[in-house]
Amino acid sequence: MTTFIFNVFFKLLSSLPLSVLHRMGALLGRLTYALSGQYAARMRENLLQAGFSLDEERGQRLLSASIAEAGKGIMELPWVWGRSYEEVLSRVLACRGLQHVQAAQASGKGIIYLTPHLGCFEMCALYLAKQAPITVLYRQPRLLWLEGVMRRGRERGQARLAKADLSGVRLMYKALKRGEAIGLLPDQVPSQGEGEWANFFGRPAYTMTLVGRLAQSSDATVVLVSAERVAGGAGYVIHFEPLLLDYSLSVPQQINTALEKMIRAYPAQYLWSYNRYKVLHGMQPAVKEL
Numbered sequence: 372m373t374t375f376i377f378n379v380f381f382k383l384l385s386s387l388p389l390s391v392l393h394r395m396g397a398l399l400g401r402l403t404y405a406l407s408g409q410y411a412a413r414m415r416e417n418l419l420q421a422g423f424s425l426d427e428e429r430g431q432r433l434l435s436a437s438i439a440e441a442g443k444g445i446m447e448l449p450w451v452w453g454r455s456y457e458e459v460l461s462r463v464l465a466c467r468g469l470q471h472v473q474a475a476q477a478s479g480k481g482i483i484y485l486t487p488h489l490g491c492f493e494m495c496a497l498y499l500a501k502q503a504p505i506t507v508l509y510r511q512p513r514l515l516w517l518e519g520v521m522r523r524g525r526e527r528g529q530a531r532l533a534k535a536d537l538s539g540v541r542l543m544y545k546a547l548k549r550g551e552a553i554g555l556l557p558d559q560v561p562s563q564g565e566g567e568w569a570n571f572f573g574r575p576a577y578t579m580t581l582v583g584r585l586a587q588s589s590d591a592t593v594v595l596v597s598a599e600r601v602a603g604g605a606g607y608v609i610h611f612e613p614l615l616l617d618y619s620l621s622v623p624q625q626i627n628t629a630l631e632k633m634i635r636a637y638p639a640q641y642l643w644s645y646n647r648y649k650v651l652h653g654m655q656p657a658v659k660e661l
Contacts, residue, residue: 374516381520384446385453389462390604392446400442410644414438417643421572421634436639443600444491444642451493452524456501463498464601468611471594475613476503481547481591483582485557485614487630488642493525494598494607496554500528506546507554510535540581547589557582557626563651568658569623572631575656576647583622595629599637610636624658 384392404411414437415425424430451459475482484499486492496507507525509532512518526532533539533553543553558571561579568575586593595612614629616622634641650656 374519377516378520381449381453384449387450388604389447389450389606392450393443393600393604396443396446397439398442399446400438400440403442404438413646414441414644417572417645417647420574420648421631421638421643423638433639437641437643440600440640441642441644447491447600448493448524451491451497452520456497456527459494459497460501462606463494463598464606464608466498466609466611468613471611471613472499472502475592475594478592479550481550481589482552483547483586483591483593484552484554484596485582485593485626485630486554486596487558487633488556488645489597489634490600490637490640491598491607492556495596495609496525496530497527498598498609499552499554499596500530502529503552504529504531504546505552505554506531506533506543508533508535508539508543508556510559540585544585544589547585547591553585553591555579555582558630558645558647560647560649560651563654567621567623568656569621569627570658571627571647574648575658576627577649577651577654577656578623578627580623582626583616583618586616586622587618595633597633600640 404414415434418425418434418437423433425434484495486495496505499505507530511534512521522532533542546553557579559579560577565581566577566579569578571578582593585591593614593616595614596609598607598609600607612629612633614626616625
């Protein structure tokens with residue numbers, strides 16, 4: 372019954388225009404911020420950690436915009452997952468840095484796309500899946516009845532999902548060896564033993580080491596990608612940035628530094644409410660010297 376009701380509600384929401392869903396999302400974001408002290412505190416704390424002064428008018432505008440954008444990220448999901456693949460892709464208004472993708476594809480090597488919690492990150496893999504096969508790492512939702520909707524929304528074009536476990540890592544490694552692409556969320560907190568501490572906006576954050584292992588073993592090209600929301604629900608602009616790794620240095624630190632630069636380009640659309648500095652049980656934050 373729960374699955375049926377959710378599917379009906381989800382379909383109803385997906386029928387609404389993207390602009391309406393974004394307005395609803397902005398309201399949802401403000402309500403969540405007002406009603407959850409923990410949520411609000413984490414968002415403010417993370418913005419301050421990134422160096423944004425919330426006492427000034429500019430900082431207050433950024434906080435207000437971040438609250439609204441977080442809500443938009445939730446409410447746009449029915450549209451992104453529920454509309455036809457062609458209609459969703461039609462909202463990609465521009466691509467910046469596409470030449471980096473074309474150069475990587477021309478090399479014949481695998482490509483590792485790193486998509487942070489910035490903008491509509493769901494759009495990135497969907498767009499790339501039209502061009503070539505891509506295997507995307509994902510974590511199963513805690514609400515199992517949500518997985519069916521999520522998989523149908525994500526596994527379109529030439530996209531396939533790989534669970535965030537050993538079997539999923541094997542699938543990604545095989546895809547890279549075939550010269551295909553894979554996608555990961557580089558700012559997602561990994562499980563214990565699967566990461567190392569690296570500074571993120573000046574504070575130790577447990578960061579996955581998987582990217583470095585996959586890239587070095589397959590000689591794959593690493594590309595950062597994000598999808599910026601355009602005002603008024605008009606669509607999205609996709610940004611690509613190459614990341615040249617030096618394996619003699621900390622790869623997680625290099626990734627975090629590159630993410631900081633990308634986030635600062637349009638900081639209001641980063642998910643500042645995410646618990647990026649989570650400390651797993653029994654662990655002590657520590658950053659190695661570069």
